[in-house]
Every structure is written in C-alpha cells, then in structure tokens.
Amino acid sequence: SAIKEKWEGVVVVRLTIQKDGTFAVDASNSVDERMRKQVVSAIYDLDENAAYYAQFAGQQVTLKLKFDLKLV
Numbered sequence: 001s002a003i004k005e006k007w008e009g010v011v012v013v014r015l016t017i018q019k020d021g022t023f024a025v026d027a028s029n030s031v032d033e034r035m036r037k038q039v040v041s042a043i044y045d046l047d048e049n050a051a052y053y054a055q056f057a058g059q060q061v062t063l064k065l066k067f068d069l070k071l072v
Contacts, residue, residue: 007032007067011039019057021050026060039065 011030015023023043030036046053 003069005034006069007035007038008069009035009067011035011063011065011067013039013043013063013065015043015061015063017053017056017059017061019054021052021054021057022047023053035067039063 009032013028014026016026018024025040028036028040
C-alpha cells in the first residue's frame with residue numbers, strides 16, 4: 001500500500017523483544033500517521049516468528065524506516 005499510495009517519509013520505532021519473542025512497540029513517530037500505523041502493524045505481524053525472536057528477549061531495538069519512491 002505504501003507504493004500504491006505513494007508514501008514518502010520516515011518512521012522511527014523503538015521496540016522491546018518480550019520473553020515469549022513477541023514485540024512490544026514502546027514508541028513510534030512519523031509526520032504521516034498512516035505510515036506510522038502501517039509500520040507498527042507490520043512489526044506485530046512478525047509475531048508469527050516469536051519462537052526465533054525469544055532468544056533476544058529483553059533487547060531494545062530502534063528502527064528508522066525510510067519510504068522513498070526513488071528506491072522503487
């Protein structure tokens with residue numbers, strides 16, 4: 001949907017990996033609320049791989065994602 005809707009901009013997300021390998025989004029920020037919601041939703045979709053991520057429990061991760069149509 002990002003390509004179809006021609007989104008451009010940056011989303012910054014901080015998350016913590018839980019004991020069960022799922023992600024808890026601690027903070028997220030973007031000028032475009034649609035992009036922020038899309039990124040947070042995609043992160044929660046990764047929960048299907050929770051068994052793998054459980055080995056990293058307790059770690060905090062900060063992600064900066066850039067939506068740039070020039071890269072498409």
